[in-house]
Amino acid sequence: MTVLIVGGGIGGLAAAVALRRASINTRVFERAEEIREVGAGVTIWSNAIMALESLGLGKQVRSLGSKMLRINVLSAKGMPMSSIDVEAISRDCGAPSLALHRADLQRMLLDALDTDQVHTAKECVGVTQDRNGVSLRFADGAEVAGEIAIGADGVRSVVRSSLFGSRKLRSARYYCYRGMAATPKVTQHEVVSMLLPGIQLGVFPEVRPGEAYWFLCRNKPSDTTWADAEYDHMAFLRSVSRELPADLGAMIVGTRPEGILVDEVLDRPPDKHWGHGRVSLIGDAAHPMAPTFGQGACMAIEDAVVLADSLRRAIKPDSGLRDYENRRRPRAAAITRLSWHYGNIFQWEQRALVMWRTLFAASPFGPWNLRRILRKALRFHPPELVWQENEYADSR
Numbered sequence: 001m002t003v004l005i006v007g008g009g010i011g012g013l014a015a016a017v018a019l020r021r022a023s024i025n026t027r028v029f030e031r032a033e034e035i036r037e038v039g040a041g042v043t044i045w046s047n048a049i050m051a052l053e054s055l056g057l058g059k060q061v062r063s064l065g066s067k068m069l070r071i072n073v074l075s076a077k078g079m080p081m082s083s084i085d086v087e088a089i090s091r092d093c094g095a096p097s098l099a100l101h102r103a104d105l106q107r108m109l110l111d112a113l114d115t116d117q118v119h120t121a122k123e124c125v126g127v128t129q130d131r132n133g134v135s136l137r138f139a140d141g142a143e144v145a146g147e148i149a150i151g152a153d154g155v156r157s158v159v160r161s162s163l164f165g166s167r168k169l170r171s172a173r174y175y176c177y178r179g180m181a182a183t184p185k186v187t188q189h190e191v192v193s194m195l196l197p198g199i200q201l202g203v204f205p206e207v208r209p210g211e212a213y214w215f216l217c218r219n220k221p222s223d224t225t226w227a228d229a230e231y232d233h234m235a236f237l238r239s240v241s242r243e244l245p246a247d248l249g250a251m252i253v254g255t256r257p258e259g260i261l262v263d264e265v266l267d268r269p270p271d272k273h274w275g276h277g278r279v280s281l282i283g284d285a286a287h288p289m290a291p292t293f294g295q296g297a298c299m300a301i302e303d304a305v306v307l308a309d310s311l312r313r314a315i316k317p318d319s320g321l322r323d324y325e326n327r328r329r330p331r332a333a334a335i336t337r338l339s340w341h342y343g344n345i346f347q348w349e350q351r352a353l354v355m356w357r358t359l360f361a362a363s364p365f366g367p368w369n370l371r372r373i374l375r376k377a378l379r380f381h382p383p384e385l386v387w388q389e390n391e392y393a394d395s396r
C-alpha cells in the first residue's frame with residue numbers, strides 16, 4: 001500500500017514518519033522548491049511530545065528548544081498577576097512541554113525520512129479516486145497513483161476542496177506578528193504572557209541558544225492601508241513597545257523587520273466530515289484553529305500517529321481512514337472551539353470587558369481555569385505503532 005501525502009509541513013512530515021514506523025509506504029509532495037527554514041518559534045506541548053515519543057523521536061525533540069516550566073501572566077503595567085506551573089501539568093501528562101524553532105522541528109521530521117520519499121516543487125492541483133486507488137494531478141502536468149491520498153496541505157487545502165468544494169475560512173478579526181529576537185532579560189524556561197486592550201503578547205525564552213520567540217496579536221485595525229504592502233508594521237510595533245516593560249519592548253523593536261511574520265488568524269468551525277473513500281485530511285487542512293493555546297501543530301502530530309495506527313489495523317483503506325477520522329474529530333473540534341473562544345476573549349479591548357478580564361485573571365479562578373484547559377489539551381495517550389508480538393495474529 002502506498003499513501004500519497006500532499007504537503008510537507010509539520011502535519012505531512014509527521015504523517016510520513018508515523019506511517020513509515022507502521023511499515024506503510026509513503027510519498028510526500030510539497031509545492032515549495034525546497035523544505036527550508038520557515039517560521040519563528042512553536043510551542044510543542046506534552047501531548048505532541050508523547051506522540052513524537054511514539055515515533056521514536058522523543059529524545060531528539062527534547063534536545064531542541066527549551067522546556068516551558070511556568071507561564072507568568074503580567075498585567076498591562078507589567079506587574080505579576082498569576083503564574084501557572086506548566087511543569088507540574090506537563091509531568092502529569094507524561095512529558096515536558098517545549099518551545100522550539102519551527103525549522104528545527106521540521107528538520108528533525110525530515111531527517112527521519114528517506115530523501116527519495118519527499119518530492120519538492122510538486123504543487124497538487126486535484127485528486128481523483130475510484131474503487132482501486134487514487135491519483136494526484138500536479139501543476140506541472142504530472143500524475144501519480146497510489147492507494148490512499150492524505151491532504152496535509154494547510155488551511156487552503158486543495159485536497160479538501162477536491163472532496164467537499166471550498167468552504168470559507170472564518171476570520172477572527174485579529175492578526176498575529178511573530179519574531180525571533182536576542183534573548184532579553186527574561187527568566188529561562190518561564191513564558192511571559194501579557195494582555196493589553198486589543199493586544200496579546202507571549203514571549204518564550206531560549207528557543208535557540210540566545211534567541212527568544214515572541215508573538216503579538218492585535219485586533220484588525222480600521223485603517224484600510226493595513227492591507228497595503230507598504231503598511232508600516234514596525235511603526236505599530238514601536239508604538240506598542242513603548243507601553244511594554246522596557247526589556248520586552250526593546251526585544252520587539254530590536255527584531256529584524258524582515259524576519260517578522262504577519263498572519264491573519266483564521267479557523268473553520270469543526271467539520272462533520274474530513275474525508276471520503278480513499279482520501280482524508282490531516283492538520284490544518286482538516287481543522288484550522290486559532291493559535292491561542294499553541295495547539296495547531298500539536299494536533300497535526302497527534303493526527304499523524306492516530307492515522308498510522310488506524311491504517312495499520314485496517315482491512316480496507318477506506319475503513320482505516322474513517323476509523324482515523326472518528327478517533328480524531330471530537331478532540332480536534334474541542335480544541336478548535338476552545339482556541340476560538342479564548343482567542344476572542346484575549347483580544348477584548350472595551351474598557352469594561354478588559355477590567356472584568358483583569359479581575360478574573362488576578363483572582364484564583366483565572367489560573368484555575370487556565371490549568372483546567374491545559375490539562376485537557378495536554379493529555380494524549382498515543383497508540384503503539386510498532387507491531388507487538390502476537391498482535392498481528394490477534395488482529396486477524
Ligand SMILES: Cc1cc2nc3c(=O)[nH]c(=O)nc-3n(C[C@H](O)[C@H](O)[C@H](O)COP(=O)(O)OP(=O)(O)OC[C@H]3O[C@@H](n4cnc5c(N)ncnc54)[C@H](O)[C@@H]3O)c2cc1C
Pocket residue numbers: 006007008009010011012029030031032041042043044122123124125152153154155156157158176178215263265282283284285291293294295296297298299300
Ligand atoms: C501565529 C500562529 C502561531 C502558531 N503557533 C503555534 C504553536 O505555538 N504551536 C502549535 O502547535 N501550533 C501553532 N500554530 C499552528 C500551526 O502553525 C499549524 O497548525 C501547523 O503549521 C499546521 O501544519 P500543517 O502541516 O497541517 O499545515 P502547514 O504548516 O500549513 O503546511 C502545509 C504544507 O503544504 C504545502 N502545500 C499547500 N498547498 C499545497 C499543494 N497544493 N500542493 C503541495 N503542497 C502544498 C505548503 O507549502 C506547506 O508546506 C500557529 C499558527 C499561527 C498562525
